[in-house]
Amino acid sequence: MARDLEASQRFYAAVVGWSFRRARLGSAFSVAVMDGVPVAGIGALATDLAVAVAWTPYFAVDDVDVAAARIRERVGTVAVGPVSFPGGGRAALVADPDGAVFGVWQGPVSSGWRVGVGPAPAWLELRTRNAFDAALFYGEVLEWATGREGCCEVSYEEERVVLRQGGEPVARLDSGPVEPGAYAPHTRPRWHVHFRVADLDSAVEAALDLGGRAVSVVTSDGTERSLLLRDPDGALFTLTERVVPPAPEGDGPR
Template sequence: MSPRGPSGTERAVEISTREVFGAPCWVSLVTRDLATAQRFYGAVAGWKFRPARLGEAFSVAYLDRVPVAGIGALAADLAVAAAWTPYFAVDDADVAVDRIRERTGTIAVGPVSFESGGRAALVADPDGAVFGIWEGNVAADWRVGKGPAPAWLELRTRNALDAAMFYGAVLEWATERPGCCEVAYEEDQVVLRQDGEPVARLNSGPVELGSYSPHTRPRWHVHFRVPALQPAIEAAVVLGGRTVSDITSNAVERWVTLRDPDGALFTLTTSLGSDRN
């Protein structure tokens, strides 16, 4: 997330979340074995890792010396599923938390203050999809759909239009405030755009409310780019991961969903022009 916040990244150029409010600004993985996760994602996605400022249980993934994501180790006795979580920029964490409570969302942790001056909270929407909010500074060149950041985020939920109303009210999407993210309904899904570029998609589908399975419950899902799918899939299987979908394609890209060795779900995608495997 922020260069000195939960991600621990060290970036020369930062901007305030007030400048990108409502937009995704970071993704983090919680896992039970940090070393295993680093080996896995290093081989599958080509990431390198550096320690985060939060201690030995946290690290930051880099690709071409640019931060991609954060990884943190769960305490062994916590009954929490390993999962990828997106964070969204807000200019006031307290106000955002109040909006979430007013709209029957859940506050799991926070807001928590960090030495950098940033503040974060881990929360859930009314259907139970977990996400984070961050108030503070963010890396200016980290943006979904650009560079090494995720290709996009996807909310898999019961009713995408209801979800869009919740997130719109909490994160000030599609408001009259200058600089807000735009929302449109396109091809049976809600598409979130930042400066005209798609950064998230909200999809209605068969999910089980209250389910303990991360595969069937409402959730935010992260898509990462790789140069080619087959080598990445082979590396994942060798290191204890597995595919949970067939390879799917459209006119411009191919993608596949996997579980890492600790069970966290994510999708790898590549453009048809670059994937030769």
């Protein structure tokens, strides 16, 4: 959700390499495309709807009305919807019991598309008070770890819940100090999106040139280099680059 559609498109085209096409939802919306695959959507309605500028993940469900009912039953909040969209989709904007905002979507999804594969977002992260409690909520609402075909596997690793699909990590739920209802977005429970780029340094330079702001220093875990940023509208996101390990040195000639 953004304030200025054209400015957001210029920013993410330069930083992440997306192109854009008009969405069927109206002139305030566009779909981000990379390598011919739709990877994200931008809606310039933050001002009109008086909502925060932010990236929000939408999880695919079989029945959005059932999912909304489950959210209410488990003390979550249904803020908008479920509402129907052109093309046969239905969606709701919701929040978990700690206030982390997400969406649920019933409708067409690009064939073969999922987080962590190809040009799609690299992975999602939930920052919350208690990852185990959050996993119970999301597992019941979204039917994680139910054994259904295409369903996700959930594991609990060092106070962190890791969600995998086909064995590959697609999301993690992190326990930590957060403040429900806090004014600053980075201190309250929230979903956070990580976008993969081929060259982190070049992408960060482009972001800063176009009015973005670095919120952290570059970090590395040996497999990924990452940096937390805000776009010019204030939306938080992380850029991440795969680290190629150096080739082992041979014995050389003797």
